[in-house]
Amino acid sequence: MLTVVCETPGTLRALDRPVPERAEGEVMLRVKRVGVCGTDLHIFTGNQPYLNYPRVMGHELSGTVEAAPTGSGLQPGDTVYVMPYLSCGKCIACRAGKTNCCVNIQVLGVHRDGAFTEFLSVPQQFVHKVEGVSLDQAAMVEFLAIGAHAVRRSGARAGQRILVVGAGPIGMAAMIFAQLNGAVVTALDSREDRLDFCTRSLKVSHSVRLGAGDEAQLATLTENEFFDVVFDATGNPKAMERGFQLVAHGGTYVLISIVGANITFSDPEFHKREMTLMSSRNATNEDFNTVLDAMRAGLIPPTLNTHRMALADVPTQFQNLLDPKAGVIKAIVEC
Template sequence: MKALVCNEPGRLTMVSQPDPVRGEGEVLVRIRHVGICGTDFHIFAGKHPFLEYPRVMGHELSGTVDEAPDDSRLKKGEPVYIVPYLSCGTCQACRKGLTNACRNIRVLGVHCDGGMAECVSVPESNVVPTGNIPLEDASMIEFLAIGAHGVKRGNIAAEDRVLITGSGPIGMSAIIFAKARGAHVTVMDTREDRLAFAVDRLGADATIFADGSAETEASRQTGDEWYDVVVDATGNAAPMQRGFNFLAHGARYVLLSVVRQDITFSDPEFHKREATLIASRNAQADDFAEVVRQIEAGRVPTRALNTHRGRLEDGVELFSQWSRPDAGVIKAILEI
């Protein structure tokens, strides 16, 4: 089979390698579409802390069933998407149903080879029928589920005033699912084009430009009451720390981002607000299901989110192009 391999930072190669052999309890999936994630760009740039090269990237995957166990609920040729988090099923987190926080988790395309290839073999529990969703759209379900999980973790409700910092793809997914719950959503970023997209295409209610006057503007917009929920999707330590400045009394602060640096905050300010700090990692089965429901309901502008498309065969050239900030990528998808 063909596969796109990141041999080392900055170097991709299209190779031919043996097809995977389906293991016991696994399903062999013929990959059709692969969404390109910020994680993939970090791997390409050599910035991912949990990765060894060479690696076949790709964890936003859709395809068709090629081979399944005899007693499987899945049929050959059936359209499916893949949940890329391979959990152990036995650790303390898994026993509680928190498979997204498995102590021994392996993520396709990060800890083991992923789906920038013609086939993968994964446990049947990680393979889900797409229903009425086109395969191209199904390859976006995983990144959308990240935002849906963060919104769920923040317990966002219709009466909440929400600030989402960072309007990349993950921030956009948080906007979509916060709005689906009826919240009033403000988006903060340094890119005017992304702020305009958040309002025009995602239904955000207000925006704040993330310059030195952002706190003043947030205070003005909220009548000095600030935000019931702040969701950080910046992937940068400085704005993650700054996010504490925007918390209302009794607020929740959800960190969708993860960085290697320490994050610090003023304990007296945090305590007097009786604020809650919440980590959000990966996603769970109900988050994927929520994404499917919202896509089927027409509340996810999939065509607007999928800004760039190409073939796996052209991946070496396309990846270099799409990784540039001026490329304007929101979500790029490779077709196989």
């Protein structure tokens, strides 16, 4: 089977590997679609803190069942998506229902080989039959669920002022679900094309270009009170630190981004606001179901998927996704 391996940062190679054997309790999948995530781009550029090379990337996937355990409820040919966070089910986080931050988590495409391949065998409990959405949509559930999870954790509600810093796919996912909660959303980013997309396709209330005078603009939009909830989706330490200044008194700051660095902030500024600071990692089944319900209701813009390529073309075309001029929002690999 064709498999694309990231051997070292910047080096992708197409290999012919044997089809994996299906272990007991696993489902053999024929991979059909794989969404390209910021994590994959970070792996390619060497900026993913939880990874060892070589690695088969890809954790946003949909496919069809080739074989499944008896009694699983899955049949050959069923369309499925995969929960890519393989949790242990036993640790302190799993026992509390927080499988997204399992102590022993194994994320497909990060801790273990992922979906840039033709066949994949996955434990049954992480494979979910999906109806009422396309293969393309099913491959985009995961990144949208990350945004839905962050919004759910934040408690964002109708009428609140929300700022999302970083208008990549994860940031856009947070914008979508904050708006579905009735919040008033402002997007902050350095790229005019991304901001235009947020205004045109996501219908955010405001967009502000990062740069000189941006804080004054944000102050004006909020009557100098700033934002009830700020989400950081930049993956940039300096941006993450700056975000503390943009949270209203009594507000909440949610770090969706993860970076291999220490983040510092002014304790007096933090305390005088009685700010709530939280991280948001991955997503849970509840968040995946929230996304699927929104998709079936037609509430997710169909314009998010902007680029696609065949699996065989990944070694030569993948680096093009890093070019801002390409205007990539979400790329999908067809297997």
